Amino acid sequence: RALLWEAGGGGRAAGGDIRLGSAPRLALEPLGGKREALEALGGKREALEALGGKREALEALGGKREALEALGGKREARACARLRAAVRVPTVSREGPGAADEVALLRFGRLLREEFPAVFESELVTHDLVANFSHLLTVRGADGGRTPYMLTAHLDVVPAPDYGWDVPPFSGEIHQGYIYGRGTIDDKHSLMAILEALELLLQRGFVPQRTFYIGIGHDEEIGGDKGARNIAKVLESRGVKLDFLLDEGMVILDGVVPGLQIPVAVVGVSEKGSLMLRLRVRTETGHSSMPAKESCIGILSAAITRLESNPLPQQFGSGPERALFEYLSPQFNFPMRVVTSNLWLFGPIFSWVLGQKPTTNALIRTTTAVTEFHAGVKPNVVAPLAEATVNYRIHPAQSVSEVLRLTEEIIADDRVELEVLSSMEPLPISPFDESATGYWTISKSITDTFPDIVSAPGLCIANTDTRHYQKLTSALYRFTPVWNKLEDIPRYHGVNERISLQNYKQTIHFYFNLMQNADQEEPLIKHFHTEDL
Ligand SMILES: CCCCCCCCCCCCCCCC(=O)N[C@@H](Cc1ccccc1)C(=O)O
Numbered sequence: 001r002a003l004l005w006e007a008g009g010g011g012r013a014a015g016g017d018i019r020l021g022s023a024p025r026l027a028l029e030p031l032g033g034k035r036e037a038l039e040a041l042g043g044k045r046e047a048l049e050a051l052g053g054k055r056e057a058l059e060a061l062g063g064k065r066e067a068l069e070a071l072g073g074k075r076e077a078r079a080c081a082r083l084r085a086a087v088r089v090p091t092v093s094r095e096g097p098g099a100a101d102e103v104a105l106l107r108f109g110r111l112l113r114e115e116f117p118a119v120f121e122s123e124l125v126t127h128d129l130v131a132n133f134s135h136l137l138t139v140r141g142a143d144g145g146r147t148p149y150m151l152t153a154h155l156d157v158v159p160a161p162d163y164g165w166d167v168p169p170f171s172g173e174i175h176q177g178y179i180y181g182r183g184t185i186d187d188k189h190s191l192m193a194i195l196e197a198l199e200l201l202l203q204r205g206f207v208p209q210r211t212f213y214i215g216i217g218h219d220e221e222i223g224g225d226k227g228a229r230n231i232a233k234v235l236e237s238r239g240v241k242l243d244f245l246l247d248e249g250m251v252i253l254d255g256v257v258p259g260l261q262i263p264v265a266v267v268g269v270s271e272k273g274s275l276m277l278r279l280r281v282r283t284e285t286g287h288s289s290m291p292a293k294e295s296c297i298g299i300l301s302a303a304i305t306r307l308e309s310n311p312l313p314q315q316f317g318s319g320p321e322r323a324l325f326e327y328l329s330p331q332f333n334f335p336m337r338v339v340t341s342n343l344w345l346f347g348p349i350f351s352w353v354l355g356q357k358p359t360t361n362a363l364i365r366t367t368t369a370v371t372e373f374h375a376g377v378k379p380n381v382v383a384p385l386a387e388a389t390v391n392y393r394i395h396p397a398q399s400v401s402e403v404l405r406l407t408e409e410i411i412a413d414d415r416v417e418l419e420v421l422s423s424m425e426p427l428p429i430s431p432f433d434e435s436a437t438g439y440w441t442i443s444k445s446i447t448d449t450f451p452d453i454v455s456a457p458g459l460c461i462a463n464t465d466t467r468h469y470q471k472l473t474s475a476l477y478r479f480t481p482v483w484n485k486l487e488d489i490p491r492y493h494g495v496n497e498r499i500s501l502q503n504y505k506q507t508i509h510f511y512f513n514l515m516q517n518a519d520q521e522e523p524l525i526k527h528f529h530t531e532d533l
């Protein structure tokens, strides 16, 4: 496999030209080549420090076989180096006017052009810069009669203070077989893997039958109003209609779904809505030696306590969360198999079980998260104002207005003012029946990449850029093939965000398979196989 990866040539690796000195030979061997090992490990000094000896090298990469598999060839090592270079550009999105780091956003655009020459120089590919920092690539298919499809990702990331990380969040360091850093699973992994797959296919002379678009937004983490919204507008103005669109959202879950022993790839076919609500209490201020009976802080705290102790009602029923369990039913062990195949009977008890853990609770109800609280000006001054933010994620069976009504009922205190900061209704359910070609193209590409796992439709509990593309298609799907165990879920927007070298390789394979599967008429048959990579 390594030879075939090398035979394709092409692609300049990030990290520059590194001269080899006294790096221990035995340490380099398991990494498949000196230069690649150094590049994959970020430079000579880092490589020497990290590798210091064979045993340490193997330990750092989780064992010889894993090291060979994970970094078995030049292309793979270069792909890892490119993802690491992408992580090192701190394209952080922050709330507020003028908060974008424009230098980083421009630098990222340059990095893409430099690292994917076959993509950016191909006659088949047109590149549009949108809203200064977002990118739209059009890959022209040979058969103009076929409806195009679209892959989307975003290049911005949420902030990452250093605190709590095992390695600095924008270093892109490799640690124990994982690339660490902000963006490695949200969402630079998918953006870079899409371009890696296209680069490889173009180098092999691949001409797609069907036109497809790649949309790369630069402000997804703050709503996508500049990036994705304008990319969609460009396509709308060109009269484009899409067969389907695939964005980030759901993932591979291993040991996350209660009672399911095997990993499942969940393809998000709908997305929860969102409501950001500001709660505000004003009271008279004055000297703290003569306080009134109740403070704005006490009044607001009581309101928040009521909201947290009265979760909105569970909605387990006809939505995509039910489809997930019905699809997976044969895979559950006894007695869960009986429960999930008879949800008409066991629905209420099953939804109670799902409600016990934050991850599964998010599937069955509108969730209530108190995310901010500010009050007080000085230790000896009665606070004049207390403010809090509540973020609801709205289940598809509810609406923004219903959540507002329930909130007023639960708080039941006129002194608490409510202000809607932003709101968004849940998204419609995309097709996943037998005739849903987009859904099945994604599903087949998952099986081609991961033969031992099942896939199923489900509800995406976070928001993505997909809502901006609603006028182009009603077949919106949300999935990237990141392999998550339960303990990995907090890495999203959290500390120690990371992807294993093996999983990143699989991510490239997934898009490589998808770009070919999307071209097929029924039955879906591939041309190139990932073994050829
Ligand atoms: C069966 C149990 C289900 C468990 C599900 C675990 C899912 C793992 C989480 C994966 C999340 C990845 C996608 C993140 C997308 C994201 O960060 N969105 C952000 C940014 C945003 C905010 C407002 C509007 C648009 C966008 C968000 O939703 O806050």
Ligand SMILES: [Zn+2]
Pocket: 154, 186, 187, 220, 248
């Ligand atoms: Zn994201």
Ligand SMILES: [Zn+2]
Pocket: 158, 186, 221, 493
């Ligand atoms: Zn995110």
